[in-house]
Amino acid sequence: MHSKVLDRLLFKEDPVEKLQKETGKNVNDVHIDFNSGQTPQIPSQRYFQNSNIFINKHHRYSYMPAHTHDFIELNYMYSGHCRQYINDEPVALHAGNVILMDKDIVQKIDYVGESDILINILIKDDSILANVLNTLAQSTSLVTQFLVNASKVHAIHNNYILFDAQKNEVAQHLIDSLIIRGLGNDGSNAREVNLLLSLLLNELSHSIEAETHNFESGTDDLLQILQYIDQHFQTVSLAGIGRHFGYNSNYIGNKIKAETGFSFQSLVNRKRVSLAKQLLAETDYPIARIASEVGFSNASSLSKLFSKQIGYTPGVFRQRRHVLDVPRISRTLES
Known part of the structure; x- marks a missing residue:
């Protein structure tokens, strides 16, 4: 059960949402070329000026065209549902679902409506190992191995893991706390956000629903x-x-x-x-x-x-x- 304060914060329409709702068109607020015929990469420098973790709400009333990125991304379906395509494979997200995506994945997101609240948690490349070393190193879970693979310079980076945290109250509480602490991204809560994310990744290892990876578990x-x-x-x-x-x-x-x-x-x-x-x-x-x-x-x-x-x-x-x-x-x- 989410708090009423968090509900009010996330269901409030931001300026991009209001414009997309009025025009019925996608607002390209990331300012990249989706029409060149090639899948564009979203520039990471726009997100990590104040912290190594960036948290925001995905804009509603439109879709997100195919794109890639050079950072780890965690998507959390706070409310409602949406359909994403990961390397052209459809993945349905429902309330309580979390998807952890590696770098270089080709991702697109179908239209999301008024009740569909999707949270994006972006993790800067050089903070991945910090999370492993500081909190997750004692674990041999698939999540830890995923992050170790993601930290490698020369590795296949098109992996993802889908979690169902709907019945995991600890994970739900950690995600809500992470959103409250990190939304806005002014950097003042950077340490708390890093700690909450590490705890969340560890807790999510108990709620794996589906996964695809191109690395050998436990042999590295x-x-x-x-x-x-x-x-x-x-x-x-x-x-x-x-x-x-x-x-x-x-x-x-x-x-x-x-x-x-x-x-x-x-x-x-x-x-x-x-x-x-x-x-x-x-x-x-x-x-x-x-x-x-x-x-x-x-x-x-x-x-x-x-x-x-x-x-x-x-x-x-x-x-x-x-x-x-x-x-x-x-x-x-x-x-």
Whole structure:
């Protein structure tokens, strides 16, 4: 059961919907050429200026012509129904259905009417691995393997998974919370949106209705390597991973770079900074202790990396979070 507040928000007609309702024509608000004879790609830069996750409502009273994109897309049927075509295969979505689509899929959406509320959740390419490393790495579910495959530079990217979350109250609550936190996309709730999405993807793994994929489940070393990095990121090294998996360290490093587009050290640093941000926001730990918690020998090393990735120091980050009145948990420091 959705909240009345969310219902009012989503059923309210936006300017594009009003125009499409009045004219009976599709408003090309993405400003791409659908008439060239080739399937156009929607430019990702229009969506990810404030955050690595973009959430909006699909405009009603029209259709969406065939297109592709270079980001992951999650479509949620909040109300009503619609028919989508995924690589020319018809997929019917009913209220409570969620479809997770890989990059490079050819997608089009038939006409949606007044009661048909479809939510688009777009996930930027470089945040896919962050979701896997931060929350999903302990899972071997099809969803995790889907995301690992989606993160690969050289892979087939025309996969999708259909979920039926209609009877999954936890998933329904997470999706509603995700919409409330993320709709508008000003970036102020970026961390909460990322966390909610990770929890949602994990929960949806219990509600798979149908899927099509072009990767072998459970046979890829990359997922195991990512899990190992997640578990040992404070002290992990290429040599250590090589010994654990029985490979030369150069081979492991080249494999990570070739398949993900990120170097081994970049993945480790992203994990460390992500945890540092969480500890800065949620605890009163001194920065020196946070540096130690995430694998640095001193605070200056963390500050240098943090400034490079985030744009300012850990101290400034904590002050900004405090100004935004984000609650922090005071914890007794261990002696």
